[in-house]
Amino acid sequence: MNGAQVLLKALEDAGVDTIFGYPGGAIMPVYDALVDSPITHILCRHEQGAALAADGYARVTGQPGICMATSGPGATNLITGIANAYLDSVPLLAITGQVATPVMGTDAFQEVDIFGITLPVVKHSFILKDADQIQQTVQQALRIAQEGRPGPVLIDLPKDMALADASYQALAAEVPAGEPPNLPPQSLLVAEQLLKSAKKPVAYVGGGVGMARCETNLRHFITRLGLPTVATLKGLGALPSNSPWFLGMLGMHGNPAANFAVQESDLLICIGARFDDRATGKLDGFAPAAKVIHIDIDGAEVSKLRTADACLIGRMRSALEHLSEVGVPDIGPWRDRCLEWVRQHRPRYDYPGDDIYAPHLLRRLSERFGSDTYISCDVGQHQMWVAQHCLFDHPSRHLSSGGLGTMGYGLPAAIGAQLARPEQTVVVVSGDGSIMMNLQEMATLMRYRLPVKIVVLDNAALGMVRQWQELFFDHRYSEVDLSDNPDFARLAESFGLQSKSIQYADEIDAGLAFLESSSGPCLLHVKIDPQANVWPLVPPGCSNDHMMEQPK
Amino acid sequence: MRIRLELVLTDIGGALIRALGLIERRGHRIESCHAECVEDIPGRQRVQVTVNTHERSPEVLARQLLRLYDVLAVDLFALSEISIEQVPRVVAVSPSRSLGIGDVKTANSGEVRTANG
Ligand SMILES: Cc1ncc(C[n+]2csc(CCOP(=O)(O)OP(=O)(O)O)c2C)c(N)n1
Ligand SMILES: [Mg+2]
Numbered sequence: 173m174n175g176a177q178v179l180l181k182a183l184e185d186a187g188v189d190t191i192f193g194y195p196g197g198a199i200m201p202v203y204d205a206l207v208d209s210p211i212t213h214i215l216c217r218h219e220q221g222a223a224l225a226a227d228g229y230a231r232v233t234g235q236p237g238i239c240m241a242t243s244g245p246g247a248t249n250l251i252t253g254i255a256n257a258y259l260d261s262v263p264l265l266a267i268t269g270q271v272a273t274p275v276m277g278t279d280a281f282q283e284v285d286i287f288g289i290t291l292p293v294v295k296h297s298f299i300l301k302d303a304d305q306i307q308q309t310v311q312q313a314l315r316i317a318q319e320g321r322p323g324p325v326l327i328d329l330p331k332d333m334a335l336a337d338a339s340y341q342a343l344a345a346e347v348p349a350g351e352p353p354n355l356p357p358q359s360l361l362v363a364e365q366l367l368k369s370a371k372k373p374v375a376y377v378g379g380g381v382g383m384a385r386c387e388t389n390l391r392h393f394i395t396r397l398g399l400p401t402v403a404t405l406k407g408l409g410a411l412p413s414n415s416p417w418f419l420g421m422l423g424m425h426g427n428p429a430a431n432f433a434v435q436e437s438d439l440l441i442c443i444g445a446r447f448d449d450r451a452t453g454k455l456d457g458f459a460p461a462a463k464v465i466h467i468d469i470d471g472a473e474v475s476k477l478r479t480a481d482a483c484l485i486g487r488m489r490s491a492l493e494h495l496s497e498v499g500v501p502d503i504g505p506w507r508d509r510c511l512e513w514v515r516q517h518r519p520r521y522d523y524p525g526d527d528i529y530a531p532h533l534l535r536r537l538s539e540r541f542g543s544d545t546y547i548s549c550d551v552g553q554h555q556m557w558v559a560q561h562c563l564f565d566h567p568s569r570h571l572s573s574g575g576l577g578t579m580g581y582g583l584p585a586a587i588g589a590q591l592a593r594p595e596q597t598v599v600v601v602s603g604d605g606s607i608m609m610n611l612q613e614m615a616t617l618m619r620y621r622l623p624v625k626i627v628v629l630d631n632a633a634l635g636m637v638r639q640w641q642e643l644f645f646d647h648r649y650s651e652v653d654l655s656d657n658p659d660f661a662r663l664a665e666s667f668g669l670q671s672k673s674i675q676y677a678d679e680i681d682a683g684l685a686f687l688e689s690s691s692g693p694c695l696l697h698v699k700i701d702p703q704a705n706v707w708p709l710v711p712p713g714c715s716n717d718h719m720m721e722q723p724k
Numbered sequence: 725m726r727i728r729l730e731l732v733l734t735d736i737g738g739a740l741i742r743a744l745g746l747i748e749r750r751g752h753r754i755e756s757c758h759a760e761c762v763e764d765i766p767g768r769q770r771v772q773v774t775v776n777t778h779e780r781s782p783e784v785l786a787r788q789l790l791r792l793y794d795v796l797a798v799d800l801f802a803l804s805e806i807s808i809e810q811v812p813r814v815v816a817v818s819p820s821r822s823l824g825i826g827d828v829k830t831a832n833s834g835e836v837r838t839a840n841g
Binding site for chain 2: 287288291292295296297299316470471472475476
């Protein structure tokens with residue numbers, strides 16, 4: 173076998189069945205080997221689309237998503253997807269072709285130092301300079317991508333290595349994943365004490381819960397102790413949106429109930445979250461009176477931004493099981509206060525006028541399709557409206573680019589999700605700006621007949637930027653007008669998608685019915701009020717108790 | 725705060741740049757650096773870096789370094805002007821032990837030895 177064949181065989185042995193990619197010169201040996209491989213290759217129409225589709229596939233399955241590109245421009249086009257996976261801790265394996273080793277470092281045709289370029293955004297990376305190492309490197313790369321805190325791994329494969337004879341062992345020993353450290357008993361004791369003596373505890377839940385597949389343990393812990401709970405963008409769904417203990421998303425566009433509870437709490441139990449600035453607002457004003465229990469698999473996150481009083485670095489499952497056994501704290505009055513905040517701050521959907529109010533449409537959509545629908549969003553106001561108004565019963569149902577905030581994420585990620593879950597409903601919620609960033613992937617939808625449902629919320633603007641210019645740059649609008657958008661419905665039709673446009677509130681039912689009844693890929697173009705803003709909002713530099721609310 | 729980091733790396737292409745790049749990217753200033761292959765243990769490289777951490781936590785930096793797959797050991801020493809009390813969670817590590825050669829970290833163990841030196 174040659175190196176390319178060994179590469180694919182090693183992936184196949186590890187259970188990989190799908191690769192997202194785009195061919196080119198330096199990766200040709202691998203594409204040649206693909207002809208005889210049982211692995212399905214999904215040809216995306218841009219390498220960024222391939223990387224983001226692999227990201228969506230990984231988030232839904234929990235297994236590494238695999239993407240592949242040629243050297244030079246193919247490799248650089250993957251970078252946004254790799255960085256996206258890095259900042260959201262998604263297991264991803266990126267395979268890039270490289271020029272042959274004798275000409276590496278000579279500025280050969282389509283040579284870039286992709287290993288060097290991606291150093292800050294990978295969990296680990298390899299350049300293969302020995303064909304006999306290919307099998308082992310693939311095994312190692314897949315293991316690294318998944319173990320501990322997941323993340324992206326890059327393998328750069330020079331063309332001569334792909335063509336060289338390479339050794340392959342049919343029954344190669346599996347490389348065992350690194351064991352997370354045991355939870356320090358002393359810290360567990362401290363955590364117990366903190367929990368027992370807390371009067372106003374709040375659980376602050378992040379994306380780590382879903383990645384550790386600890387939703388059940390979390391739910392047991394929260395319900396047993398009756399803990400008011402808030403979630404980050406990536407933690408949504410860890411506790412079902414309709415749980416009586418759930419106060420909402422915290423942070424910049426969070427629910428006031430969630431922010432007020434955190435600000436007043438005397439104990440924060442941070443579970444797989446990282447005190448990100450979108451969640452905390454002004455850091456030194458964040459939960460000023462709270463002690464902190466921090467549960468995370470990644471020791472480098474604990475006490476990075478907020479010093480923890482109990483550092484539980486290790487297996488989340490064990491930590492939650494242990495803490496579930498601590499006696500139920502006596503926090504009745506606190507719980508009532510939190511629930512009162514929830515009651516006071518329920519979102520209102522009675523928008524005046526004939527226009528479509530995006531939060532209303534999204535709530536209706538979510539209720540109609542159910543909380544087990546996969547919703548993949550892009551970045552901007554519409555992304556925040558999804559987080560605020562859609563219902564999720566599992567974190568994997570909400571695909572959102574949280575850390576990097578990548579416009580163009582929604583459609584390719586939905587492609588990955590739909591391939592991973594062919595029987596489930598997958599909806600993209602995009603903006604008129606974002607959809608244009610990976611529009612070409614509509615061709616991928618058609619090629620593979622993926623029944624993804626796209627909703628474009630068209631406010632004829634880069635709405636989130638426009639909102640900030642309105643509020644914080646004195647209405648000085650700069651390059652946010654998109655009133656010359658193409659006709660999205662006709663554009664979609666030209667790719668072969670079914671499409672429909674709606675504009676008035678009384679057309680919402682027809683729009684949703686269209687989405688529901690379409691059996692193939694489809695697009696619903698929704699004109700919304702260009703002036704609508706996302707509320708509430710914590711202004712930059714303020715702490716989370718300073719929330720600007722929707723003007724009456 | 726000025727600290728000295730003593731790292732043991734896998735002697736493999738990219739390991740040194742990855743570690744030094746991380747230190748700078750995380751907002752610290754490298755004041756001096758010395759790297760050499762460990763003669764008695766093939767495949768290992770020993771690196772001493774003097775770093776000005778400004779306001780940021782040296783312990784967090786050490787744990788971030790330890791997260792890298794090519795970094796096998798990290799020892800952290802507070803330099804001169806810092807009194808022992810100011811160094812967070814100091815454990816005494818003898819100078820001979822503190823080189824960390826031969827110690828194998830467990831993945832993501834997050835254990836960092838700190839000492840005043
Ligand atoms: C690739 C990329 N470029 C720029 C930005 C900055 N940005 C954040 S939101 C936004 C506007 C998005 O517009 P649209 O998709 O129409 O969403 P809306 O806010 O209008 O709902 C921009 C430009 C980004 N997040 N990603
Ligand atoms: Mg828009």
